[in-house]
Every structure is written in structure tokens, then in C-alpha cells.
Amino acid sequence: MNKFETLVFAGLIASIAPVAAVQAQDVYPNKPITIIVPYGPGGTTDVVGRALGESLGRQLKQPVVIENKPGAAGSMGVIEMMNTKPDGYRLTMAPVGIFRQPYLQKTRYDPIRDLTYIASFLTYDFMVTVAADSPFKTINDMVSFAKKNPGGIEYGTPGRFTGNQVVLAKLGKDDGIKFVHVPYKGDSEAIASLLGGHTQVAVVTNSVLPFMQSGKVRVLATAADVRPEAFSHVPTMKEAGFNVEVPSPLGLAGPKGMPQDIVDKLDKAVKTAMSDPAFKKVLENYGVRTFYMDNQTYTKFAETTFKAEKDIIQSLGLND
Template sequence: MKNLFSPIKFINIALLAIAPCLAHAAGNYPDKPISIVVPYAAGGSTDLIGRALGESMGRYLKQTIVIENKPGAAGSMGAQEMVRTRPDGYKLTLAPHGIFRQPYLQKTRYDPIKDLTYIASFSTYDFALVVDAKSPIKTVKEFVDYAKQHPDEISVGTPGRFTGNQMVMVELGNATGAKLTHVPYKGDAEAITALLGGHIKAAITTNSILPYMEAGTARVLAVASKQRLKAFDGVPTFTEAGYPVVIPSPLGLAGPKGLPAEIVEKLDAAVAAAVKDPVFLKAIAAYGIQTYYMNHKEYAEFAAKTFAEEKDIVGKMNEDNK
């Protein structure tokens, strides 16, 4: 006699039983506060941008959005959290670019494609090549020429190994043949302090260099974006300077796998509204951050493409770290 209560049948019956509940929940979504994991410490630029996004989305959705700071694991704590999160849309995470790279560096508890639902991207960080304002180097060409004339004498600080910052340095070295020595720090702040203290010749930072540029203590030689940036007034892109170095770093919103399509669409619409919200735009402008919107379909395609490409990128950086 067959067992009518086999594990497979039991699971199927359970799924059929909860399906109407999930559909009803999606229809009424959101009817309680939503939490967004920010995988960095409170007070940093990503945290402040995440809070501004949450406030804007909350106004659109007419619901409270709570920020949960969970720093560590190279910004992948939010992605790890999604693995054990119920797909009801009430717990989400910011998804920094590094989550696509981390699985190639160490064993992770998440798969960036199988374990996450991508909702939308909303901004991007920019990478800038910087020297001390007192440095005689005034252009990228002068920087490259000096590096070629003085092999291994150019030390370049970044916020750490395997960051997008380091990737800018690697790509510039590959494009020019210049030999650059990587000096990893724990963050932009340490790298900038080392630069201004004369411990390194250059640094590759994010938008956190802006106050120093505006104060006249640091000189930005180029940015690794597709086009010139308003925040970096008068600074050329690497491409304009003749070097094909373009490293995007989108920041987006993601949820656990299996997030219902109706909920994804509502959240995507909220992000789309946020990137046009004057309050949100004013908040990110204070940090020189630009919007970079991709809808859920575009963002999912970007995630799959980026994860596939990161294997080769990590290989390049491994060579640089030897």
C-alpha cells in the first residue's frame, strides 16, 4: 500500500495551502513596516543613502521602512541574510557590486543568482584617481609617464583588496603597461589620510574625496565613469584622457528568491519614484552620488552578466596581488 503522506506529497499539499495566502498578501502589500539591510556601518555614505532611499520609498508606499545595519563580510551580510528570509517583501537588502565578486574569493552562504531577487538599482559610486595637491603630477598622462619612468615606485592606496578601486588600478596598468604598487587600506578614509600624509603617491577613492578636492588639498586626475560627472567639476574621464578604464559600481535593492512578481513590481515602482524625488536627489547630491536606475528586469540581467564576468576580473586582481 502506498504511503499517502509521503514527504513530497506533504510539501505539495502545503504549498497549495499557502498559495492563496501569499497571493492575498501580495495584493495587500505592504500592510506593515518593511526593513532594509544596509551591509555597512551606520553613519557611512552608503548608510545615509540607504536611509534616504528608505524614506522616499516609504512615502511612495505609504509605509514605514526601517534600516538595519549589518556590516562585515565585504558588504555581503545582506545577501547572506536573504538566504533565510521569507519571500514576503518585508525584509530586503541593499546589494553592492561586491556581492557578485565575493563568491570567487571565498566560500559564501549565498549564490548571487539563485538566492536573490533583484528589484532595481538606484545609484552608482564613482572611482577617482587622486594625488596630493602638492604633487607635481597634474594629469593622468603625467601620472602614467612617471610610473613608466620609475617602475614600481608609484604606490596606489585603495580601500582594500579586490575592490572596484583596485580594479581601476589594474585596468589602468593593463592599458598602459605602467607598473603600479597596490597598497590596501581598511577604507577610503585611511587611504586618503595616507595620501595626504605622504605615505603613498596616489589613491583611488570613491566620492569621499570630494571634500578634499573642494578644499584644495587633493587633486583628482580622472574618474572611471562613462562621462564627466557634475560633482567632479572639470575632471576628465579616463577615456577622455586616452585610457579605456570604465568601472561602474551600481548599488541596488534586492530581496530573497521567490519574491512574488506583484511585490517586485510595487517595490520597483517605489525605487523609480525615489530616483526622481527631490528630497532623495538632494540627499545623494550632498555626497556627489549620481542616480543609476535599472528596473527589475534590467537589474536581473545585469546581475547575471556581472557575476559571470567577475571570475575573470578576480583572476586579474589575483595576479596583481601576487
């Protein structure tokens, strides 16, 4: 190779190298991904989130780090997305409560404008629960007593404005019943209050499963659309004759403006996790159902739910 050929070859290499470097950088993901769990460590959402992260990590060939950010009614992750680069490396779980909060108090975020919805992966179910020694054997027993004794039933939930509260608020409005709501900081406190005899009823999520299995509590009904497998012997509210159904899907979201190819890759990984034996086992242990919605379906669900929440809040008087 003469001097001229050497210079030409060197120039070609120099021109190709930057392109190769850019292409390498564009391959997603090429570094760890962080998923924010907007609740404290150790709870069902945290445990499930870590299981999902492990499944996604195996598929995407990068570590998935779970970061707990509790507070602000489960919206800390959404708030964080407002100042996050839309490159797919920092994501958050999006609980259904984020669609309700803007109607209850001033929020920094708009759940439609400020997020990219990737996919949902599970749904929580709300259980109307009593202690094992309660005289209420069925949901109809409870309703019958409540009608005869206005304000005679205090029920605990994980907090004000939660889907848990919506369950009996809607039942009360539909059937002209006055229930007394007692908010706690989480399912565990609501269940402890129930077992301690401080409240007659608790509306909690699937976390009540071990208490039911041990015979400490009785689940009277669920506010699900179908009977969850772990609670297959328990009727839904609609089966019992009450028009109460409160869905609570949990999904993965990122900041607005995420590239569609990255969204699609993450969406595909979430869908694959639905059949991952390790992930399914964790959900089964907690009595939680998988519930997959792809990017487009989940985005439409977010838009529809956000609009519907305004009517729910106003009709049930939750912000009075």
C-alpha cells in the first residue's frame, strides 16, 4: 500500500468510526434501567415490581434496578417522570390512583400529557373483608345490617381517595347506606384494625390472602370483574346483586416523548413476562392476577379512566 492509498484508507476508517459509535449508542438498552416503585419496600407492589424487573432484565440483557419512592398517594414516580430524559432508562409504575389525584388536590403532573404508557401487567382486586368471628357471613348480611343501622359500620382502607374507599362509597350511594370510612396508611394497618376489633369491615387488596388462608378473616365479596383465582370461592359484588366494580390495573410508564421503538421493545418484554414462570409464581403467591394491556390499549385506558374519574369523584362526594 503506497502513501496515497494509506491516507485514503485512514480517512475511510475515520469516517466510519463515528457512525459505528453512534449506532452502538443507539442500541437500547446498553446500560441499567431503573423502575420506580411509588410505595415502600416489602409490600406487594414492591415484591411484584422486583419480580417484573428480574424478568425484564433477563430479556433485555441489562440489570433492572428498583427504586422505592413512597408518598404523594402513589404519584412520586409520575412526578419524577416530568424531569426525566425520555430515553427508556428511567421508568415508573403507574397505579390507577394517579388518574384520581388531580381532581382531589392540585398536582404538578397531568397523567395524560406528562407520561408515555408502555404496558400494564397486573390488576389488583378489592376485597370486602370481615374478621372470622364476624356475624356477617355474606355481603348481603353486611348490607342488611347497614341499612337498619345507618353509620353502624366503620370500614378501614389504606387511605382516603383510594379505590378501596370507592368500593363502599359506591355501594353506599347506590343503596342509600351510610358507612363510616376510617383511613389507614396501608392494607396491613387496616387489617390489624379489623383483627383488633376497631373496625367491623376492611376493604383491602390481595394482600389479605394469607389472613384468609389462615382463617383469621372472611372475604365477603370482591369488586373485581371476575372471580380472582386465589379467591374463586368468593362472589363478586355484581354476582351478589350490587353494581360495584372497581378495576385497579398497574402498569409501566415513562416520561412523555419516548421513542416508539423503545416503547415497543419494553412493551414486548412486559408481554413476555406474562408467561415467565418465575414472575407468575410471585403473583400467584400474593393472589394477584396478570392483566396485560399493550401500549396502545393502555394509553387509551389512561385517557378514558382520567375522564371517568372526575364523574366518580363528584358523584360519590369523595372530596367533600
